Amino acid sequence: MVGTRRSWLQCLALALTLQLSVIAGEFFKPFNVSYDHRALIIDGKRRMLNSAGIHYPRATPEMWPDLIAKSKEGGADVIQTYTFWNGHEPVRGQYNFEGRYNLVKFVKLVGSRGLYLHLRIGPYVCAEWNFGGFPVWLRDVPGIVFRTDNAPFKDEMQRYVKKIVDLMREEMLFSWQGGPIIMLQIENEYGNMESSYGQKGKDYVKWAAKMATGLGAGVPWVMCKQVDAPGDVIDSCNEYYCDGYKPNSYKKPTLWTENWDGWYTEWGGTWPHRPAEDLAFAVARFFERGGSFQNYYMFFGGTNFGRTAGGPNYITSYDYDAPIDEYGLLRQPKWGHLKDLHDAIKLCEPALVAVDSPQYMKLGPKQEAHLYGTNVHSEGQTLTLSGKKSTCSAFLANIDEHNAAAVTFFGQVYTLPPWSVSILPDCRNTAFNTAKVGAQTSIKTTEFSSLLSTNVSVLRQLPSQVEVTYISKTWLTVKEPIGAWGEDNFTVQGILEHLNVTKDRSDYLWYMTRIYVSDDEISFWDENSVEPALTIHSMRDLVRIFINGKLIGSAAGHWVRVDQPVQLKQGYNDLVLLSETIGLQNYGAFLEKDGAGFKCPIKLTGFRNGDIDLSNSLWTYQVGLKGEFMKIYTIDENETAGWTDLTLDAIPSTFSWYKTYFDAPVGTEPVALNLESMGKGQAWVNGHHIGRYWTLVAPKDGCQEICDYRGTYNSDKCTTGCGKPTQIWYHVPRSWLQTSNNLLVLFEETGGNPFQISIQSHSTDTICAQVSESHHPPLRMWSHPDFVNGKISASELIPEMNLQCDDGYTISSIEFASYGTPGGSCQKFFRGNCHSPNSLSVVSQACQGRNSCCVGISNAVFGGDPCHGTVKTLVVEAKCVPSSTIGFSAVE
Numbered sequence: 079m080v081g082t083r084r085s086w087l088q089c090l091a092l093a094l095t096l097q098l099s100v101i102a103g104e105f106f107k108p109f110n111v112s113y114d115h116r117a118l119i120i121d122g123k124r125r126m127l128n129s130a131g132i133h134y135p136r137a138t139p140e141m142w143p144d145l146i147a148k149s150k151e152g153g154a155d156v157i158q159t160y161t162f163w164n165g166h167e168p169v170r171g172q173y174n175f176e177g178r179y180n181l182v183k184f185v186k187l188v189g190s191r192g193l194y195l196h197l198r199i200g201p202y203v204c205a206e207w208n209f210g211g212f213p214v215w216l217r218d219v220p221g222i223v224f225r226t227d228n229a230p231f232k233d234e235m236q237r238y239v240k241k242i243v244d245l246m247r248e249e250m251l252f253s254w255q256g257g258p259i260i261m262l263q264i265e266n267e268y269g270n271m272e273s274s275y276g277q278k279g280k281d282y283v284k285w286a287a288k289m290a291t292g293l294g295a296g297v298p299w300v301m302c303k304q305v306d307a308p309g310d311v312i313d314s315c316n317e318y319y320c321d322g323y324k325p326n327s328y329k330k331p332t333l334w335t336e337n338w339d340g341w342y343t344e345w346g347g348t349w350p351h352r353p354a355e356d357l358a359f360a361v362a363r364f365f366e367r368g369g370s371f372q373n374y375y376m377f378f379g380g381t382n383f384g385r386t387a388g389g390p391n392y393i394t395s396y397d398y399d400a401p402i403d404e405y406g407l408l409r410q411p412k413w414g415h416l417k418d419l420h421d422a423i424k425l426c427e428p429a430l431v432a433v434d435s436p437q438y439m440k441l442g443p444k445q446e447a448h449l450y451g452t453n454v455h456s457e458g459q460t461l462t463l464s465g466k467k468s469t470c471s472a473f474l475a476n477i478d479e480h481n482a483a484a485v486t487f488f489g490q491v492y493t494l495p496p497w498s499v500s501i502l503p504d505c506r507n508t509a510f511n512t513a514k515v516g517a518q519t520s521i522k523t524t525e526f527s528s529l530l531s532t533n534v535s536v537l538r539q540l541p542s543q544v545e546v547t548y549i550s551k552t553w554l555t556v557k558e559p560i561g562a563w564g565e566d567n568f569t570v571q572g573i574l575e576h577l578n579v580t581k582d583r584s585d586y587l588w589y590m591t592r593i594y595v596s597d598d599e600i601s602f603w604d605e606n607s608v609e610p611a612l613t614i615h616s617m618r619d620l621v622r623i624f625i626n627g628k629l630i631g632s633a634a635g636h637w638v639r640v641d642q643p644v645q646l647k648q649g650y651n652d653l654v655l656l657s658e659t660i661g662l663q664n665y666g667a668f669l670e671k672d673g674a675g676f677k678c679p680i681k682l683t684g685f686r687n688g689d690i691d692l693s694n695s696l697w698t699y700q701v702g703l704k705g706e707f708m709k710i711y712t713i714d715e716n717e718t719a720g721w722t723d724l725t726l727d728a729i730p731s732t733f734s735w736y737k738t739y740f741d742a743p744v745g746t747e748p749v750a751l752n753l754e755s756m757g758k759g760q761a762w763v764n765g766h767h768i769g770r771y772w773t774l775v776a777p778k779d780g781c782q783e784i785c786d787y788r789g790t791y792n793s794d795k796c797t798t799g800c801g802k803p804t805q806i807w808y809h810v811p812r813s814w815l816q817t818s819n820n821l822l823v824l825f826e827e828t829g830g831n832p833f834q835i836s837i838q839s840h841s842t843d844t845i846c847a848q849v850s851e852s853h854h855p856p857l858r859m860w861s862h863p864d865f866v867n868g869k870i871s872a873s874e875l876i877p878e879m880n881l882q883c884d885d886g887y888t889i890s891s892i893e894f895a896s897y898g899t900p901g902g903s904c905q906k907f908f909r910g911n912c913h914s915p916n917s918l919s920v921v922s923q924a925c926q927g928r929n930s931c932c933v934g935i936s937n938a939v940f941g942g943d944p945c946h947g948t949v950k951t952l953v954v955e956a957k958c959v960p961s962s963t964i965g966f967s968a969v970e
């Protein structure tokens with residue numbers, strides 16, 4: 079039973095690799111980075127690079143080491159990040175490089191793991207980040223026009239970019255200093271905006287490139303989406319697919335700075351998902367057709383803590399459907415499928431860098447091959463590799479969206495699923511096909527939107543053993559005053575622009591005025607059945623309207639008209655408008671002119687003598703909330719706020735603060751708050767602002783029951799969450815929690831029920847996998863000495879299934895196992911006509927009680943062939959539980 083023995087040896091090897099990869103690398107010896115038309119040249123060698131996008135402030139410093147390690151384990155060579163000007167310079171001239179903004183620490187961690195770093199300084203970054211990364215004070219610089227040939231802007235931009243470059247150099251973080259930084263970026267997607275600025279835009283591009291390269295950073299610079307990137311600056315591609323991309327000079331390599339592996343989400347929207355098969359297809363096609371550097375935007379998306387979400391209207395989660403989820407756990411099968419892809423590309427790297435361009439072969443109407451090799455001779459159907467110095471790797475692509483194809487490549491027949499690429503590191507054996515997912519699927523405890531993988535639709539309920547834990551039975555409350563609350567309120571004639579007043583110190587700005595209504599007016603309304611109304615010509619992002627202290631209506635939108643019927647009494651009436659921003663604009667030309675709040679006229683209609691224009695009335699202004707400025711969410715807040723016990727009959731109540739103390743869930747897993755019972759507001763834990771929350775419901779329609787990976791992806795193609803609140807789970811980083819007595823404070827605008835707020839650990843609850851006999855053998859075998867020496871051939875090797883729970887978790891039970899022809903999908907598997915009776919015992923023996931396991935896919939492993947002549951598949955569903963709860967630690 080050679081096959082059996084070999085398969086177990088393979089599984090052993092896997093456990094070893096996982097262990098070894100946890101050991102940290104070291105900083106580098108100094109090396110130079112340059113490029114030619116084929117690739118970046120690192121320390122004298124062309125490299126094929128996969129990069130993982132991680133934005134450091136979207137995680138905590140405590141999370142960084144794990145995120146970087148998981149990126150590396152997933153096959154990343156590079157970490158890419160933007161820098162965030164408004165986080166680093168919140169007040170002009172006062173810099174912040176601490177905590178989540180400790181850029182130096184982040185870069186050093188990347189280097190200590192042996193990964194390179196691509197630093198995209200911007201300083202405009204878009205990034206679905208508040209104001210695209212610009213500090214709001216930048217608007218107030220006299221004479222400023224952003225992102226164009228404007229001296230005040232250029233001065234500020236240069237000062238910040240120089241500050242970052244100098245900091246990196248002082249800390250010895252550039253490659254030639256032995257640091258990890260191999261590449262930088264100036265500006266960001268300016269090509270989309272350039273035409274709005276005419277000649278000045280063109281001059282600005284030239285200035286920006288010259289300014290950046292003049293800073294002596296000593297590594298290449300890129301400008302993404304910038305076809306006119308000047309001189310040495312490399313123009314790069316940001317898209318879902320970049321395999322057709324050609325830079326503007328033959329001297330520059332093809333770089334893909336943003337491979338959109340998912341998409342962001344808006345309040346009231348659905349969740350986009352990009353299938354792993356299509357993502358892998360896009361990456362394989364990119365390297366196939368001459369690409370050399372590819373970055374996942376995002377590899378880890380994370381969280382928009384505080385008020386950092388951009389907008390308008392981007393949610394607090396920036397999960398992005400990334401291979402590492404918002405909480406730092408692997409999103410499977412995406413992460414695992416990409417790891418396999420990266421391993422396959424790595425096997426091809428010697429051949430890919432050896433030549434200037436691939437050899438093209440048409441294999442069918444929608445099928446083609448690209449071959450990279452040296453000392454390769456092809457004659458008709460034969461391929462000869464001459465000598466030890468020869469290299470040969472090939473990509474076989476089927477771009478047909480509907481049908482599989484059998485193609486002949488040098489005398490051998492290959493079956494290519496629709497919309498897929500097979501990677502042949504030796505021009506003969508398939509190491510990977512983008513449409514064949516061998517990686518496991520993972521379902522998390524907090525997963526609420528339906529799990530979508532290719533051709534699978536699973537409506538999620540909470541897993542059975544997960545109980546709802548209400549965070550507290552006792553709550554305190556205090557009302558937020560409506561209108562002016564502080565000495566710094568002021569009264570002027572007319573409507574001021576929102577940001578001009580708040581300087582974004584708060585989302586909230588109160589506008590208050592008083593209207594006199596005479597007896598005649600009241601009788602006019604009564605006699606003519608007229609109802610007066612308030613109209614606002616245009617407004618963003620949200621307004622709440624109060625008459626005489628009572629909330630009578632709200633409206634939301636982006637520069638929309640508001641018509642609100644109002645009931646006024648005889649005499650003086652207080653009209654209060656609360657203007658709210660929900661993330662400042664992060665995309666578009668002339669951001670400095672965008673502003674927020676109201677555009678005039680603001681009128682009362684339906685009066686006897688016509689409309690009353692309030693645009694030039696006396697208005698009193700108050701920035702922010704009283705509780706916000708008194709910092710009543712901090713731990714040392716000293717009860718002066720007047721908290722009282724919250725009783726059930728007092729809810730729901732608008733404009734209220736709530737607070738309680740709670741114990742953290744046991745364990746070290748990341749934690750999430752379920753705020754589905756609340757309306758809209760903001761939340762703080764132990765004084766840390768965890769973000770805005772809003773239980774806005776997504777449209778009922780537009781989601782897909784089945785996500786078909788085939789064909790060109792767009793962000794509307796595979797969405798989930800229809801008819802449900804967009805976000806209900808909010809990440810509370812572990813490092814912000816202590817064991818007990820954690821302070822939770824919420825500001826609620828519209829009225830929710832804090833008694834129903836629950837808390838839960840976020841971990842992988844269920845894992846499933848599906849691998850067939852026809853799957854390619856494990857990629858590790860390519861480096862096995864017997865394979866390299868030709869002592870074993872690919873046809874002798876068997877595929878295998880790998881299963882793994884999160885760290886500290888153990889496979890407690892096998893819920894389903896069938897070797898044969900099973901059907902269904904994760905959590906809904908069923909047996910087919912063909913089923914090996916040993917399925918469950920073989921899998922249980924290999925997996926139960928372990929953190930990870932591996933099962934070979936062959937008749938020998940399952941003690942015989944359950945159905946001769948049929949391609950068999952192994953399907954497994956398993957449960958993961960904390961190792962501590964089952965009384966023994968995971969067996970390795």
Ligand SMILES: *[C@@H]1O[C@H](CO)[C@@H](O)[C@H](O)[C@H]1NC(C)=O
Binds near residue numbers: 108109110254
């Ligand atoms: C990098 O390039 C510079 C300038 O050409 C050279 O002086 C230096 O020795 C190089 N460093 C390494 C490590 O090759």
Ligand SMILES: *[C@@H]1O[C@H](CO)[C@@H](O)[C@H](O)[C@H]1NC(C)=O
Binds near residue numbers: 533
């Ligand atoms: C999707 O599933 C159906 C039934 O489960 C199957 O017939 C079909 O071939 C699958 N399609 C793809 C693209 O895998």
Ligand SMILES: *[C@@H]1O[C@H](CO)[C@@H](O)[C@H](O)[C@H]1NC(C)=O
Binds near residue numbers: 562563565
């Ligand atoms: C508003 O400000 C004025 C001074 O400008 C002050 O006298 C008044 O008390 C303030 N109102 C509130 C409610 O604090």
Ligand SMILES: *[C@@H]1O[C@H](CO)[C@@H](O)[C@H](O)[C@H]1NC(C)=O
Binds near residue numbers: 574575578673
């Ligand atoms: C903001 O205030 C400045 C002066 O402080 C003024 O020049 C500018 O027009 C204001 N912007 C808007 C949009 O009202």
Ligand SMILES: *[C@@H]1O[C@H](CO)[C@@H](O)[C@H](O)[C@H]1NC(C)=O
Binds near residue numbers: 708718
């Ligand atoms: C309590 O709060 C009040 C008002 O914010 C402040 O003046 C006072 O110094 C605080 N006292 C302590 C002990 O923190």
